[in-house]
Amino acid sequence: MPVFEYKALDSRGKKKTGIIDAESLVSARTRLREKRIYPTSILEVDSERSGTGDVSDGPSPGSFLFGRIKNAELAMVTRQLSTLLSAGFPLISAVTSLVAQTKSKALKKVLSKIKGSIEEGKSFAEALAMYPSIFSSIYVNMIRAGESSGTLEIVLERLADITEKREETKKKIQASLAYPVLMAIVGTLVLLFLLAYIVPGIISIFSDMNQTLPAPTLFLISVSSFLKRFWWVVLMIPVSIGVILYAMARTEKGAYLIDNALFLTPKLGEMLKKLAAARFARILASLLANGVPMLTALGISKATAGNRVISAIISRAATDVEQGGELGVSLEAERVFPPLAVEMIKIGEKSGQLEKMLEKTADLYEREVESSVTAMTALLEPLIILVMGAVVGFIVLSVCLPIFEMNQLVK
Numbered sequence: 001m002p003v004f005e006y007k008a009l010d011s012r013g014k015k016k017t018g019i020i021d022a023e024s025l026v027s028a029r030t031r032l033r034e035k036r037i038y039p040t041s042i043l044e045v046d047s048e049r050s051g052t053g054d055v056s057d058g059p060s061p062g063s064f065l066f067g068r069i070k071n072a073e074l075a076m077v078t079r080q081l082s083t084l085l086s087a088g089f090p091l092i093s094a095v096t097s098l099v100a101q102t103k104s105k106a107l108k109k110v111l112s113k114i115k116g117s118i119e120e121g122k123s124f125a126e127a128l129a130m131y132p133s134i135f136s137s138i139y140v141n142m143i144r145a146g147e148s149s150g151t152l153e154i155v156l157e158r159l160a161d162i163t164e165k166r167e168e169t170k171k172k173i174q175a176s177l178a179y180p181v182l183m184a185i186v187g188t189l190v191l192l193f194l195l196a197y198i199v200p201g202i203i204s205i206f207s208d209m210n211q212t213l214p215a216p217t218l219f220l221i222s223v224s225s226f227l228k229r230f231w232w233v234v235l236m237i238p239v240s241i242g243v244i245l246y247a248m249a250r251t252e253k254g255a256y257l258i259d260n261a262l263f264l265t266p267k268l269g270e271m272l273k274k275l276a277a278a279r280f281a282r283i284l285a286s287l288l289a290n291g292v293p294m295l296t297a298l299g300i301s302k303a304t305a306g307n308r309v310i311s312a313i314i315s316r317a318a319t320d321v322e323q324g325g326e327l328g329v330s331l332e333a334e335r336v337f338p339p340l341a342v343e344m345i346k347i348g349e350k351s352g353q354l355e356k357m358l359e360k361t362a363d364l365y366e367r368e369v370e371s372s373v374t375a376m377t378a379l380l381e382p383l384i385i386l387v388m389g390a391v392v393g394f395i396v397l398s399v400c401l402p403i404f405e406m407n408q409l410v411k
Helices: 025-034 061-066 071-086 091-101 105-119 124-129 137-149 152-206 215-249 252-264 268-289 294-303 308-322 327-334 339-351 354-410
Strands: 003-010 015-021 037-045
Touching: 003 025, 015 025, 015 105, 025 037, 071 091, 071 105, 071 152, 091 105, 105 124, 124 137, 137 152, 137 268, 137 294, 152 215, 152 268, 152 354, 215 252, 215 354, 252 268, 252 308, 268 294, 268 308, 268 339, 268 354, 294 308, 308 327, 327 339, 339 354
Parallel strands: none
Antiparallel strands: 003 015, 003 037
């Protein structure tokens, strides 16, 4: 059923905006007038089918049409839908209730279109698959499995838990890194300003002297002169690096090289491996627990890994499993996943409790990642202060040394 976006006036003359689903433009106007809402403009919201995929695959036409929908909003709607279905609401009635309750204009439009698709005879999973930039392949496949098994409300609750957990981990990491990163950027800019504009004024008093200046002072003068003349070069270096990395990340080979380089980075690489193991275990456990076949689950996990190295490893593991091999043995041969994660997967396969062991693996490494980030930021803050202090101390020393030598000559 078509969805219309309207601007209108209510019975008191106040402006209102919203969306309404109706069979035609005339029907939409009639329904609004029945509610004593008088439209000034009505436009049909068209959706474009862009195929299936994952959020990480990039934006689709639907994402530009409906606007960005936050993960927190999606998790809330998923949990509300689960609650309504558990209370005995039919699917269409539950989605209709969500359309009325949802505050996000973008999400309201999407839910209205999904409701229309279900009314036209599509399954819930098929309706969601029309918006791959909003509903990932994990989301759609778990919904499909829930519809097939008659446990849709349980699957929805599990999806809400997964989305909320991932968002919580992401926010914790961002919050932990925000202060050190901001401190480093501000400190660097302040030092560049000092060297380019303040220091030249101070050391200019030494330029007319016939005295031989100390080596630290000469070095400071050289650095200051370079920054004053070519400050834009210094600023262009990080920008150029960013552009090059972005261009590399847009290609399959370049993205693989970047991801592999990150894994080889001391400390950071170990943390990223743990994060990858946690994400893989969480996704695979959720899919298997909801009846998705192993090979299909591995294919979805590969597509949503967010890391080309991990995707390649999962792909090779899926091939081994298809040929009768064990997942744990295949992952162990790659030597990328943490050894404990591999052992837990192998135990899960042998005991027939792979889903539970994957869940435990995800919980374990999510906690370890949070602890690693906390420890890393605890080291970064004093390290940044120490570096800034050393640079400022060098500037002060370079300025003071000639003054001390002048005092000795006067004596």
